[in-house]
Amino acid sequence: MTTEKLELFEVFVRSKRGLDHKHIGSLHAQDPEQALEYARDCYTRRSEGVSIWVVRSADICASQEDDAESFYDPSDDKPYRHATYYQLPDPVNNM
Amino acid sequence: MSEQKQLKQATLEYAVRLGDDALVLGHRISEWVSYGPFLEEDIAYGNVALDYIGRARMFYSYAAQLTGDDKTEDHFAYMRNEREFSNLLINELPKGDFAYSQLRQLLVDVYASLFLAELVKSKDDTLAAIAAKAIKETRYHLRRSRDWVLRLGDGTQESHNRAQTALDALWGYSHEMFEMDALEQQLADASIGVDVAALRGQWHARVSDILIEATLVVPEDGWKVRGGREGYHTENLGHLLTEMQFVHRSHPGCQW
Numbered sequence A: 001m002t003t004e005k006l007e008l009f010e011v012f013v014r015s016k017r018g019l020d021h022k023h024i025g026s027l028h029a030q031d032p033e034q035a036l037e038y039a040r041d042c043y044t045r046r047s048e049g050v051s052i053w054v055v056r057s058a059d060i061c062a063s064q065e066d067d068a069e070s071f072y073d074p075s076d077d078k079p080y081r082h083a084t085y086y087q088l089p090d091p092v093n094n095m
Numbered sequence B: 001m002s003e004q005k006q007l008k009q010a011t012l013e014y015a016v017r018l019g020d021d022a023l024v025l026g027h028r029i030s031e032w033v034s035y036g037p038f039l040e041e042d043i044a045y046g047n048v049a050l051d052y053i054g055r056a057r058m059f060y061s062y063a064a065q066l067t068g069d070d071k072t073e074d075h076f077a078y079m080r081n082e083r084e085f086s087n088l089l090i091n092e093l094p095k096g097d098f099a100y101s102q103l104r105q106l107l108v109d110v111y112a113s114l115f116l117a118e119l120v121k122s123k124d125d126t127l128a129a130i131a132a133k134a135i136k137e138t139r140y141h142l143r144r145s146r147d148w149v150l151r152l153g154d155g156t157q158e159s160h161n162r163a164q165t166a167l168d169a170l171w172g173y174s175h176e177m178f179e180m181d182a183l184e185q186q187l188a189d190a191s192i193g194v195d196v197a198a199l200r201g202q203w204h205a206r207v208s209d210i211l212i213e214a215t216l217v218v219p220e221d222g223w224k225v226r227g228g229r230e231g232y233h234t235e236n237l238g239h240l241l242t243e244m245q246f247v248h249r250s251h252p253g254c255q256w
Helices: A032-043 A065-075 B003-030 B039-067 B073-078 B098-119 B125-153 B157-178 B182-189 B196-213 B235-250
Strands: A007-014 A022-029 A051-056
Touching (some): A007 A032, A032 A051, A032 B125, B003 B073, B003 B098, B003 B125, B003 B182, B003 B235, B039 B073, B073 B235, B098 B125, B125 B157, B125 B196
Antiparallel strands (some): A007 A022, A007 A051
16 A cells, blocks of 8 residues: 555644644644544654544645745834834833 | 352453463464555554553463462463463464454454453452453553554455455354353453353444445354363464474573
């Protein structure tokens, strides 16, 4: 048997101290249920997590390399969008 | 021998039996490592093998402690011959194809889930503690084996045929799991061991539910094989032990 007929899933795990699920890898499985079990076996054997999400990779809408120019370059010349751009008045000590 | 001493000796033998069951099946499952149908399953089933070998260590360590001499878990695992092993025969059968291993796993997992739920109540604190740890693992093993039996039984014509063939070949080995001998009866009466004969009905019902859902035919009870608890094994166990014990016996007392 090969993985050709299996689907690819992305795995997100929330660690004991973590507040959010973090992407930790991907795996092949026949359906989401099986993907969840494999995620448990492949990514949480050393007690890394307390909660797992699996998502079909095909269901993820991702930005493309080609999009980079139109997506990100326009913000390059807008430094005023960063808080550090502004000079704070002296009385404000903790910011 | 005083009654208490006799009970201690019986508990020791019982721990060795349970250790043998776990070690032999754990070794069989480990034979899938690097031969799994795909990488994820290879890792997952390898984890199950490790659970079983860890379980064997706990039972053997307890047995070693009960002997009162300087025996260790390694003595039980590596220094005994097949006639001294008392595992159930179903655990020593060769791994076969993937369907065969998963059908065996289902029959054993359902049994273990019922057995351990009883052993948790043992008056022997150590056995109860081992059971409490093991039952969590077994619930996960059962989730896996049930899934696979459903997938294979209700999958393609090929997978269905292989699953049914495996089931028919294994069924005659399932009866031994529910046999009580004098030792087990003595321990059950003392609320230390499990009355396995009483588990048979529940086992049959649970296994049948899963098999039927998997579109498989539950075999009729016909031929049955026994003998593992007395050290009468299939020829497969000797080959398994040869491979498993070779390094330890070739280098006695070797330390890593």
